[in-house]
Amino acid sequence: MRANIELDVGRKTFASGLLTELIAALRQSRPGDLVAVVGDEQSIGPELETWSRFTGNPLLEAKAENGRTRWVFRCGAVPASAEERRPVGSRLWLYTNFDCNLHCDYCCVRSSPTAPRRELGLERVRRIAREAAELGVQEIFVTGGEPFLLEDIGDILLACSTAAPTTVLTNGMLFAGRRLESLRPLPRDRIVLQISLDSPTADLHDLHRGPGTWTRTREGIQRARTLGFRVRLAATVSTDVEADQFRHFLDQEEIAPEDRVIRRIALRGAATDGVALSRSDLVPEVTITAEGVYWHPVGAEDADLLVTRDIFPLSESFAAVRHAFEREGEHANKLARIFNCA
Ligand code: SF4
Numbered sequence: 300m301r302a303n304i305e306l307d308v309g310r311k312t313f314a315s316g317l318l319t320e321l322i323a324a325l326r327q328s329r330p331g332d333l334v335a336v337v338g339d340e341q342s343i344g345p346e347l348e349t350w351s352r353f354t355g356n357p358l359l360e361a362k363a364e365n366g367r368t369r370w371v372f373r374c375g376a377v378p379a380s381a382e383e384r385r386p387v388g389s390r391l392w393l394y395t396n397f398d399c400n401l402h403c404d405y406c407c408v409r410s411s412p413t414a415p416r417r418e419l420g421l422e423r424v425r426r427i428a429r430e431a432a433e434l435g436v437q438e439i440f441v442t443g444g445e446p447f448l449l450e451d452i453g454d455i456l457l458a459c460s461t462a463a464p465t466t467v468l469t470n471g472m473l474f475a476g477r478r479l480e481s482l483r484p485l486p487r488d489r490i491v492l493q494i495s496l497d498s499p500t501a502d503l504h505d506l507h508r509g510p511g512t513w514t515r516t517r518e519g520i521q522r523a524r525t526l527g528f529r530v531r532l533a534a535t536v537s538t539d540v541e542a543d544q545f546r547h548f549l550d551q552e553e554i555a556p557e558d559r560v561i562r563r564i565a566l567r568g569a570a571t572d573g574v575a576l577s578r579s580d581l582v583p584e585v586t587i588t589a590e591g592v593y594w595h596p597v598g599a600e601d602a603d604l605l606v607t608r609d610i611f612p613l614s615e616s617f618a619a620v621r622h623a624f625e626r627e628g629e630h631a632n633k634l635a636r637i638f639n640c641a
Contacts, residue, residue, distance in 0.1 A: 300360050300371045301571065302335035304328060310339045313346050325356070330375035333359070333575055337369045344368065352579075359577045373575050385582070387624055388617045389437040391463075392586040392596040393427065395419050395455060399444030401470055403508045405535060405570040408600050410444035417589040421451045421458070423610070427587060428462035430613035442468040442596065453481030460489035466531070468493045471519030472512065482526055492523045493531040493560065499548035503541065533560035537572065567598045578603055579627065583620050592616040594623070 306324050311317040317338075324334045334356075336347065344361060351358040351372045360371040397417045399410035419427075431439065439459045446452050447469055459465040471494035474482065494516060497504040501513035523530050532554055534545045542561050549559050564573030578594055581604075586593040588600065591608035598604040607619045 300333065300335075300566070300575065302333040302371055304332065304334045306334060306336045308336055308338040312340050312343050313350070317343060318350075321350070325374055328374040331574065332374045333371055334374060335369055335371045337367055339367055341368045344370065347372075357577045357579055359575050371575075373577075376580070385584075387583050387621050388434065388585055390440065390584045391427075391431050391436045391438070392440045392442065392584055392599070393419060393424065393459070394442055394444075394586065394588040394596070394599050395424070395446045395452070396449055397444045397588070397600075398448060399470075400448060400472060401445065401508055401512065403569070405507055405564045405568075405573060407565050407568040407570065407597050408444075409568045414444065418449070419587065419589050421454055424455050425458045426611065427613060428458045430611070432462040434613060434617060436463050439463045439465045440468065440596070441465060445470055445473065447473040447478045447481075450477075452478075453484065456485055456490055460486055464489055464491075466491045466493050468495070468533070469519075470495050470508070470512070470516060471523065472515045474519045474522045479522065479526075482523070482528070485528075487527050487529070491529045491531055493533050494520050494523065495535065496520070496532050497534045497536065497545075498541065499544055507535075529558065531558040531560060533562070535562055535564055537564055565597045567601060583624050585617055585620050587616075592620065594620065 304324050304327060306320055308317055308320055311320065321336070328334060341363070347370055348358050355376050356372045356374055357376065358370060358372045360369075362369050394408070395418065397408060397410055398412065398414045399406070400412060402411035428439070439462060441456060441459055446455070446467055449455065456465060456467055467490065469492060471492070496513070496516055497507060498513070504513040504516070505511065520530055520532070532549065534542075536542045536545060545561055546559075564570050566573040566575040576597060581595040581597065583594045584596060586596045586599045587610055590600070590605075592606045592610055593599045594604040594606055606623055607616055610616055
């Protein structure tokens with residue numbers, strides 16, 4: 300993980316000057332910057348972790364390299380949003396396949412045309428949908444890689460939308476032939492197409508997603524609208540300036556607020572830059588892949604976000620996520636109490 304500041308602390312510990320070095324590094328940093336601490340004393344790890352939790356600078360990674368250890372923490376917490384107050388289990392994410400017709404350079408799960416297909420499969424999706432409805436899931440999100448690569452995506456979406464209102468995330472480039480046909484029977488009042496479009500013009504979108512993709516996505520958006528689907532536009536951006544430009548474009552296009560998603564690139568998967576996110580930054584949104592149940596869709600193949608390999612019964616896998624969330628919250632509170640000074 301690349302850091303903004305590399306701090307070589309040698310043999311220093313908290314008893315011998317490490318804290319001063321950390322404070323100096325924080326003073327040079329902006330919120331969101333990454334600071335790497337490289338040291339010879341592996342034993343400072345637990346104290347460093349405690350310090351990072353206590354001060355709200357989350358520890359993201361610890362790696363041993365050539366007899367030394369390198370810890371990376373982020374300056375400051377990710378700002379809380381209203382969405383984080385959503386109850387755990389109200390949203391359910393399904394990764395249907397992982398392969399994709401595109402190879403975006405920031406894809407958080409490394410999807411691409413050569414990524415092996417890891418398919419949930421229609422029968423498993425049907426069972427998930429049945430059990431999700433019983434558990435009171437409010438919204439289902441279906442993502443791929445690119446879900447419209449699947450022959451039976453129409454049936455998958457029908458099963459999901461019977462259980463709860465469903466949003467399918469797509470790059471919108473495959474709406475032709477049988478794939479276009481698979482859209483026709485879907486209920487317009489239960490299914491939203493969330494189509495990725497990163498910029499008002501082709502340059503930035505094509506830079507991340509490949510030449511010609513912006514134009515084809517625009518065509519896909521038009522086709523989906525012509526078929527009567529509600530389309531939500533979702534941009535992945537690197538800077539505030541890019542976000543503002545896209546917002547301006549959405550205003551011009553008269554896109555309703557509820558049909559806009561603008562998010563930062565997450566430093567996960569194929570991304571080499573972006574917002575570094577640890578498990579403790581993310582309120583869980585139960586995410587199911589062929590490999591198991593994950594904490595959040597943003598890292599749905601990363602070991603640190605795996606909760607359980609057992610998908611069924613869904614009531615138990617949901618309970619496992621909730622339990623882990625409560626346990627980890629308690630841990631944070633306990634650390635805060637340990638550091639209570641009076
Ligand atoms: S970001 Fe989306 S469109 Fe791009 S490779 Fe990943 S899954 Fe495919």
